Amino acid sequence: MHPAASFELIVAMFLAVLGLHYVARRLALPPAAALIVGGGALAFMPGLPGIEIDPELVLVLFLPPLLMDGAWFTAFAPFRRHMAGILSLAVGAVFFTTAVVAIVTRLLVPALPWAACVALGAILSPPDAVSARAVLQHVRLPRRLTTLLEGESLLNDAAGLVLFRFAVAAVLTGSFSLGAATGSFFLLVLGGIAVGAAIGGLWVLLLRRLDDDTSRIAATVLVCWSAYIAGELLHVSGVIAVVTAGLTCGWYQHVVFSASVRIRALAFWQVLVFLLEAAVFMLIGLSLRGVLDRVGGAGVILETMAAPVLLIVAAVIGARFLWIFGNDAMLAGLRRAGVARARPLGPRAALVMSWAGMRGVVTLAVALSLPETMPARDLMLVTAFVTILVTVLVQGTSLGWMIRAARPEEDRAALPPLDLHAAETTMFRAQFEAVRRAAYDAEGRLIHPMLLRRYETRATAADRFEGTDEERSQAIARHFDVIIAAVTAGRAELVRLHRAGRIDDETLHDLEHDLDLEELAAVSAKG
Structure with a gap:
């Protein structure tokens, strides 16, 4: 041949x-x-x-x-x-x-x-x-x-x-x-x-x-x-x-x-x-x-x-x-x-x-x-x-x-000590501690209030939540469904602006990449 x-x-x-x-x-x-x-x-x-x-x-x-x-x-x-x-x-x-x-x-x-x-x-x-x-x-x-x-x-x-x-x-x-x-x-x-x-x-x-x-x-x-x-x-x-x-x-x-x-x-x-x-x-x-x-x-x-x-x-x-x-x-x-x-x-x-x-x-x-x-x-x-x-x-x-x-x-004996939710909560607390240390300048003034509030919310959400594991999963899914919907709307608006000639290709690709990463993170967290 x-x-x-x-x-x-x-x-x-x-x-x-x-x-x-x-x-x-x-x-x-x-x-x-x-x-x-x-x-x-x-x-x-x-x-x-x-x-x-x-x-x-x-x-x-x-x-x-x-x-x-x-x-x-x-x-x-x-x-x-x-x-x-x-x-x-x-x-x-x-x-x-x-x-x-x-x-x-x-x-x-x-x-x-x-x-x-x-x-x-x-x-x-x-x-x-x-x-x-x-x-x-x-x-x-x-x-x-x-x-x-x-x-x-x-x-x-x-x-x-x-x-x-x-x-x-x-x-x-x-x-x-x-x-x-x-x-x-x-x-x-x-x-x-x-x-x-x-x-x-x-x-x-x-x-x-x-x-x-x-x-x-x-x-x-x-x-x-x-x-x-x-x-x-x-x-x-x-x-x-x-x-x-x-x-x-x-x-x-x-x-x-x-x-x-x-x-x-x-x-x-x-x-x-x-x-x-x-x-x-x-x-x-x-x-x-x-x-x-x-x-x-x-x-x-x-x-x-x-x-x-x-x-x-x-x-x-x-x-x-x-x-x-x-x-x-x-x-x-x-x-x-x-x-x-x-x-x-x-x-x-x-x-x-x-x-x-x-x-x-x-x-x-x-x-x-x-x-x-x-x-x-x-x-x-x-x-x-x-x-x-x-x-x-x-x-x-x-x-x-x-x-x-x-x-x-x-085999329950083979399961790890922490489940997915517990491991995620531990990770969020470590992230919050890192942000808290960097949120203040040398004089003690708060210079990153939004970041501090965001990571504090994530770190304490598990402690404030009351309900079963199934209810928690449903609440998490609804939360990230909103984020995915927001990403979809943002992507559609970017395409509309590009088709109308109001943004160039480079701007479209850069902002679309950010949206892609945000959507991947939301889909992963929801799953």
């Missing part, structure tokens, strides 16, 4: 993304499901050339920024507090699922070597960070479950990729050492942490020396790819390097970013992540045609592969249920035995966690990277693709219903 035609196809794909995203929102469906179906439909349009996906390019292009986005906004304290549960899912569940899939595959295809069965298990075992983010954005979960799912999606790819590489090497060389594999795994993880921490530290130092916002935003965008590529070049886990760098940057961004950088960087980053996530799911759909062509068409799949593929997919889903419910039963037993730190999820939360195991781009990219000489390569490709379709289209679309039906309870 000519490069210009390739670019035109990419633009057309993103235009299709906008339409599919709109349709998904109108139908109350997860956008990921609509994008996969839309990509699959586009793949069979007459005249459209086949889409060839380079698996290495997919991993290095899409995985780092999407992992970075998850790590950047991860709350570090809950992440650290629930580290045991996260590692149980990200490492334990991945290893267990790999073993279950390997055993089931061996029973279904006895001629397949054990190493090849393990390779298939490693391909299918890690739930995908992109799929998890795409679904979690549209559902509401208790904080503990959200932390566990987000933490799992950040770390499990490393375990799955390491298992896959060792299994493929065992198939190609005919030898495997458990001790060497275990030592290499910990070396890859520790090396990834070191590389990610170093990249994150360099980012902090760099941002303190750059003197313009554009350079700071550009440096921030490049961190994810820098960490991933550095990790892979040093033969450690690029995934862990990105996650570590993202956690470091997310921790320090509050002290190295100015308000203007934060607003502009967040807006740019949100658009970038939206396009990358959409492109990932579209590519999954578009790759359907290539997978069918490789194996000889849908008829061949239905005749020779349907039964083993569906049984393996069932094993993937069932293994997650077994691990999560088994682990929860063990925690419940420890709790009854007097171990206070053992806090089981409970059956309702465990059900939701078990159902939230969507696969995505990593599964597809790793499957496509299988060597041509791999035994049963076509079966592995079809199984990977069907697993993605079933988990995203079935589990992803029904997860919201599952949460509403199960109604998992919030």
Whole structure:
């Protein structure tokens, strides 16, 4: 395909993304499901050339920024507090699922070597960070479950990729050492942490020396790819390097970013992540045609592969249920035995966690990277693709219903000491103290009476308010509704003055920017 035609196809794909995203929102469906179906439909349009996906390019292009986005906004304290549960899912569940899939595959295809069965298990075992983010954005979960799912999606790819590489090497060389594999795994993880921490530290130092916002935003965008590529070049886990760098940057961004950088960087980053996530799911759909062509068409799949593929997919889903419910039963037993730190999820939360195991781009990219000489390569490709379709289209679309039906309870012990209202009140009092100290000159004369009155009102409003939390929320909403209405009226008047030729473009843009900041603050405070 000519490069210009390739670019035109990419633009057309993103235009299709906008339409599919709109349709998904109108139908109350997860956008990921609509994008996969839309990509699959586009793949069979007459005249459209086949889409060839380079698996290495997919991993290095899409995985780092999407992992970075998850790590950047991860709350570090809950992440650290629930580290045991996260590692149980990200490492334990991945290893267990790999073993279950390997055993089931061996029973279904006895001629397949054990190493090849393990390779298939490693391909299918890690739930995908992109799929998890795409679904979690549209559902509401208790904080503990959200932390566990987000933490799992950040770390499990490393375990799955390491298992896959060792299994493929065992198939190609005919030898495997458990001790060497275990030592290499910990070396890859520790090396990834070191590389990610170093990249994150360099980012902090760099941002303190750059003197313009554009350079700071550009440096921030490049961190994810820098960490991933550095990790892979040093033969450690690029995934862990990105996650570590993202956690470091997310921790320090509050002290190295100015308000203007934060607003502009967040807006740019949100658009970038939206396009990358959409492109990932579209590519999954578009790759359907290539997978069918490789194996000889849908008829061949239905005749020779349907039964083993569906049984393996069932094993993937069932293994997650077994691990999560088994682990929860063990925690419940420890709790009854007097171990206070053992806090089981409970059956309702465990059900939701078990159902939230969507696969995505990593599964597809790793499957496509299988060597041509791999035994049963076509079966592995079809199984990977069907697993993605079933988990995203079935589990992803029904997860919201599952949460509403199960109604998992919030773990009150995991909540922070201050709620949003209490933290906001504490912040307002600190602001008032700062204004009060600066409101008087050296002779004790009040020089900023309006500022002092404004911040005093904000700091004491909570003490004067009488009513329930719901009544307070309604009063706050009404207050900021008036501010938003005032901003809307001001913006309309600015436009009227500009259209009448009474103010120039520069004045319009400057005053409109002030109104935008005021509206953002009001919308944020109201929400």
